[in-house]
Amino acid sequence: MATTTRDDIEAMIARTAQQDRDAFLALYDATSAKLFGVCLRVLDSRPDAEEVLQEVFVKVWRNAGRYSANGLSPMTWLITIARNTAIDRLRARKVVHEDADAVGGLEDKAPGPEAQAIAASQAREIARCLDELDDDRAAAVRGAYLDGQSYQDLSDRFAVPLNTMRTWLRRSLIKLRECLGG
């Protein structure tokens, strides 16, 4: 990934849109580890994450022609597809067996040393602005984005009423927006 630039990924997506198989596989090679990480983080299950990753790249193959018009950076587009597909799977799984163990898991989802090193080297605006929030409120935003936790999951995890959690999140979004200058 370090040697693959944004332009490289955009070019691969553009060629994938022309049904270029080699470009598609190059795109897979350049981005699959990151997207697999995103899926694993949400799903916390290798077999599920493997199925979802395959589904993600089928979507990429079919929809690459739509990329240029959507205004997102290429990695954001890919991460959004991966995350949404993983969360859809997560929610479907929960409907099948409402599993209390699936909620929470704060400790075992903490980033490992490698991830922390990456985070430190790529400290970005969003991280700075999250740091300005109270710790548990920032953790709730991260839980929603990175772990795909719902309002119900978050209210269970932080032991606050559902409406309180909604208020936390919405206030956090307003503060983030102010901090990010949006």
Next chain:
Amino acid sequence: MSDGTIDGPFGSDAVLAGEYVLHLLPPEARRAAEDRLAVDGAFRALVAQWSERFAQLADTVAPVDPPAGIRAALRQAVADARHNERRRRGSVLGRLFAGGLGGLLAAGAAVLFLTVALPRIEPPYSGPLYAAQLQGEDSDLVVQARFDPRDNAITVLRQAGGPAPGRVLELWLIAEGAEGPVSLGVLPEGREVEVDVPDDLAGAIPTGTLAISDEPPGGSPDAAPSGPILAVGAVEDA
């Protein structure tokens, strides 16, 4: 706001867009937001902005190499897709058609490639719409085609002209760089009709060209058009 209990800044579109991107909205509210994305450019911009910002959080997610079997399965899947497409295209007849189309395109300014002036519709991952205006030099047929990648369907609206008595209209896709056309089927009767696009062709629509030919009932007996091309137009972002 979905629960209607909080007004003021909590009810703002920016917050709603943030909740949408975080995937916090209940299913009905999420669908309502997606419907809005399709028509509301300002809301789309808010969603895009939050998507970019939160995607930075993925920096903290360590990459994990997926098992090699996934790559192999995907390679096979895209190989099959291409094979099917080639088979459907029919190379010899395809080249014949390409010649006919080339002549039509060479007619130059008389053949108009108009983009329909529709609002830009491009939610981050519900996808944009695409449109093509099809018309030809020697025919009074004018057709507007709109492609919605969310359900891989083309809506065809006949604005002028129609099939000759005892004849039908057949819709074709010429994928960018392709040698020849692929049939998308005979247009059903009616001024506005919908045509389903097979999944393996849908990816080629946004950058492709659509054409309509005059055919006997049931459509062209060949893999390529058997009658004259009545209208043609490039697909553009709508």
